[in-house]
Amino acid sequence: MTETDPAVIFRIFNEIGIIEQLSRALLEARLPPPLIAAHFAVLSHLRKGRDGAVPIDMARAFQVPKTSMTHTLKGLERHGYVILQPNPRDGRSKTVWLTDKGRALEERIMVALAPEIAALMEGVEVEKLVSILPVLTDLRVYLDAARDAPQLPSG
Amino acid sequence: MTETDPAVIFRIFNEIGIIEQLSRALLEARLPPPLIAAHFAVLSHLRKGRDGAVPIDMARAFQVPKTSMTHTLKGLERHGYVILQPNPRDGRSKTVWLTDKGRALEERIMVALAPEIAALMEGVEVEKLVSILPVLTDLRVYLDAARDAPQLPSG
DNA sequence: TCCATATAGTTCGATATTGTACTATATGTA
DNA sequence: TACATATAGTACAATATCGAACTATATGGA
Numbered sequence: 001m002t003e004t005d006p007a008v009i010f011r012i013f014n015e016i017g018i019i020e021q022l023s024r025a026l027l028e029a030r031l032p033p034p035l036i037a038a039h040f041a042v043l044s045h046l047r048k049g050r051d052g053a054v055p056i057d058m059a060r061a062f063q064v065p066k067t068s069m070t071h072t073l074k075g076l077e078r079h080g081y082v083i084l085q086p087n088p089r090d091g092r093s094k095t096v097w098l099t100d101k102g103r104a105l106e107e108r109i110m111v112a113l114a115p116e117i118a119a120l121m122e123g124v125e126v127e128k129l130v131s132i133l134p135v136l137t138d139l140r141v142y143l144d145a146a147r148d149a150p151q152l153p154s155g
Numbered sequence: 156m157t158e159t160d161p162a163v164i165f166r167i168f169n170e171i172g173i174i175e176q177l178s179r180a181l182l183e184a185r186l187p188p189p190l191i192a193a194h195f196a197v198l199s200h201l202r203k204g205r206d207g208a209v210p211i212d213m214a215r216a217f218q219v220p221k222t223s224m225t226h227t228l229k230g231l232e233r234h235g236y237v238i239l240q241p242n243p244r245d246g247r248s249k250t251v252w253l254t255d256k257g258r259a260l261e262e263r264i265m266v267a268l269a270p271e272i273a274a275l276m277e278g279v280e281v282e283k284l285v286s287i288l289p290v291l292t293d294l295r296v297y298l299d300a301a302r303d304a305p306q307l308p309s310g
Numbered sequence: 311t312c313c314a315t316a317t318a319g320t321t322c323g324a325t326a327t328t329g330t331a332c333t334a335t336a337t338g339t340a
Numbered sequence: 341t342a343c344a345t346a347t348a349g350t351a352c353a354a355t356a357t358c359g360a361a362c363t364a365t366a367t368g369g370a
Contacts, residue, residue: 006269006272006273006276008284008285008288009272009275009276009284010272011288012284012287012288012291013174013178015288015291015292015294015295016171016174016175016178016291017175017178017179018217018218018295018299019168019171019291019294019295019298020171020172020175021218021219022218022295022298022299022302023168023171023172023298024172025302026298026301026302034354034355036355036356038356038357054318055318055319056317056318056319062173062176063173063176063177063180064176064357064358065357065358065359066318066319066320066358067319067320067321067357067358067359067360068356068357068358069319070319070320070321071355071356071357071358072356075355075356087318090317090318090365090366091318091364091365091366092317092318092319092364092365092366093317093318093319093365094318094319114161116301117161117164117165118161119301120164120297120298120301121161121164123297123301124290124293124294124297125290125293128290128293129163129164129167129290129294130163131290132167132287132290132291133163133166133167133170135279135280135283135284135286135287136167136170136171136174136287137170138279138280138283139170139174139279139284140170140173140174140177142275142278142279143174143177143178143181143275144173144177146181146271146274146275146278147177147180147181189324189325191325191326193326193327209348210348210349211347211348211349219327219328220327220328220329221348221349221350222327222328222329222330222349222350222351223326223327223328224349225349225350225351226325226326226327226328227326229350230325230326242348245335245336245347245348246334246335246336246348247334247335247336247347247348247349248335248347248348248349249348249349
C-alpha cells in the first residue's frame with residue numbers, strides 16, 4: 001500500500017555521490033603523485049587478466065569518454081607504468097600493456113589498501129554491505145541501458 | 156565460517172563509481188548548458204529549506220574543497236541563478252540565496268526528472284533499492300570518519 | 311573493387327577540480 | 341586591549357574532464 005517517495009531515490013544517488021568522493025580521496029592518498037584514481041583503475045583492470053586491453057574497451061568499461069582515456073593513458077605511459085602497442089587485429093587501435101614498474105606499483109598499492117579494507121570490514125556490517133552488491137549491479141545495468149534509450153522504448 | 160572476500164568490497168566501490176558517472180551524465184543531459192551536476196546540487200540544497208546557506212557549510216555537506224565551491228557559486232552567480240550577500244553574523248563569510256530564476260530552474264529540472272525517476276522505479280525492484288539506503292548511509296558515515304583518522308585510533 | 315559509413319584514437323579548446331598561498335575577519339587568552 | 345591562532349573566501353596554477361572536429365583504418369554493400 002505504501003507509495004515509495006521519489007525523494008528516497010534522490011537520497012540514494014546523493015549517498016552514492018558522496019561515497020564515491022570519499023573513497024576516491026582515500027585511494028588517492030595511497031597513490032604516488034601525480035597519479036589519481038583514474039590511473040589506478042587502468043592498472044587494476046590490466047592486472048585482472050586484461051593485460052593488452054584496447055583503450056576504447058576500457059573507456060566503455062569505466063564509462064568515460066575516449067578522450068579522457070587517451071589523457072589517462074598518456075599520463076601512465078609518460079611515467080613508465082604502461083606501454084602502448086599497435087593492435088595487430090585492428091590498425092585503428094592500440095593495445096595497453098603493464099610494464100614491470102606498473103605491475104609492481106599496482107601490487108604495492110593493493111598491499112597498502114589491504115588494512116584499509118580490513119578496517120572497513122570491521123567498521124561496518126559486512127553481510128549488509130555484501131548484500132547491496134547485486135542491487136547496485138541491477139541499478140548500474142538499468143542506468144547503462146537507459147543511457148541511450150531517451151524517452152519511450154520504441155513500441 | 157565463510158570469510159568475506161575483500162574483492163567484494165572493491166566491486167562495491169567499482170559499481171558505486173560507475174553509478175555515480177551514469178547518474179551524473181543522466182542529470183546533466185537535463186540541465187541547460189553550461190550548468191553541470193555541481194551547480195544543480197547547490198540549487199537543490201538551497202531549495203530544501205536551506206536558502207541563505209553559507210558557502211563553507213555547503214562545501215562540507217558536499218565533501219568538496221572550498222575552492223571548488225567558490226568556483227561553482229561564481230558560475231551560478233554569473234548566470235543569475237543565485238546571489239551572494241555578506242553574512243551579517245560573520246564578516247569573513249557570505250550567504251547564498253536563490254533568485255527567482257534559480258528557483259524556477261530548480262523546479263523545472265525536478266519536473267523534467269520526475270518521469271526518469273518513475274521509469275527507474277519500474278525498471279528496478281524498488282523495495283530492494285530502498286533497502287540499500289541505510290547501508291549506504293552507514294558506509295558514508297564510516298568513510299567520513301575514517302577520512303581524518305589516518306592509521307591507528309589513538310588508543 | 312569502390313565507396314559510404316562507422317569506428318579508434320588524437321588534437322584542441324573550454325571549463326572543472328583542487329592544492330597552495332594569500333587576505334580579511336573572528337576568537338581565545340594573557 | 342593586544343596578539344596568536346583559527347577560519348572563510350579568493351587568486352592562481354597545475355592538471356583533469358570532456359565535447360567537437362579531425363585523421364586513419366575498417367566494414368558492409370552495390
